[in-house]
Amino acid sequence: MEIFELVRINLLSPMVLAFVLGIVATLVRSDLRFPEELYTGLSIYLLLAIGMKGGAELTKTTLNEFFMPALVTLLLGVAIPSLAYLILRRLGRFGVADAAAIAAHYGSVSVVTFAAVQTFLELQQIPYEGFMPTLVAILEIPAIIVALLIARVALGQVGHWGEVVRDLLAGKSIILLLGGLVIGLLAGTSGLEQVAPLFVDPFKGALTLFLLEMGMVAARRFRDLRRVGGFLIAYGILMPLVNGCVGIWLGNLAGLSYGGAVVLGTLAASASYIAAPAAVRIALPQANPSYYLTASLAITFPFNLAFGIPLYFGIASWFYS
Secondary structure (H helix, E strand, C coil): CCHHHHHHHHHCCHHHHHHHHHHHHHHCCCCCCCCHHHHHHHHHHHHHHHHHHHHHHHCCCCHHHHHHHHHHHHHHHHHHHHHHHHHHHHCCCCCHHHHHHHHHHHHCCCHHHHHHHHHHHHHCCCCCCCCHHHHHHHHHHHHHHHHHHHHHHHHCCCCCCHHHHHHHHHCHHHHHHHHHHHHHHHHHHHHHHHHHHHHCCCHHHHHHHHHHHHHHHHHHHHHHHHHHHHHHHHHHHHHHHHHHHHHHHHHHHCCCCHHHHHHHHHHHHCCCCCHHHHHHHHHCCCCCHHHHHHHHHHHHHHHHHHHHHHHHHHHHHHHHC
16 A cells, blocks of 8 residues: 555544644634543553553463564664764754753653554454563663653763652552553453453543643644754654654564554654653753654654655565565
């Protein structure tokens, strides 16, 4: 299928259209608002559901199948923030704190983008490995630590890591994702079937609601686009494309299926706006949120949601043709 046709299909999916509706509602100054409790509840639901489904699928996976994908994912978690930091420092002329903060976001993962690519593949009836949620956790934690470590060394602040690591591991995204994985792993497929009416069947509907809210959140950051400059806007589009291609290539080398490589490429191309901001606020309070939040949430997230996912799908077909 042509990439342009895939983009068209993706743009007309309920999830993407809900995201666009959220943007439009904010731009026309609608009084549409999500209660904070609903937003929190949806994020908890999505993270736990992703973890539980991944854990149940992990029971069907052998160590030989999982080892190489886990290894290349860990490699991505080290390489992406390191490369991002160098580009932002050398070409973007960002200060140490800002470059490291942005690098932490781009090395980490957008769980909502991950859920969106899963939904996209299911609509295309393309199978992928069930252990992919485990790779989310493998990519997210080391990437943030590497970026913050680079900043600490560059700034001569190598001590006091306990609070950062504790808050990172105890953050809700990691707790829910890893906790869900453990629940799914221990309960197995039969256990997941018991809660499928809540955690499997309504998943796409909950994701649609969450993306409606994310559209409103992203639109509120659009005003910062004028402040972040042309370089960061270009970076927020080109860096995901490069990372996505590398992720697909490494997924192919690691023996992932076509669908699995698309998921890994999308993970590599995504940028965090949940775990990374929380860690950066603690470790690098001097970093400018307008840079890292606008880049990840107002540039990269909409790009990946609307265009990136079908592009990675098409690029992967070249590797697997």
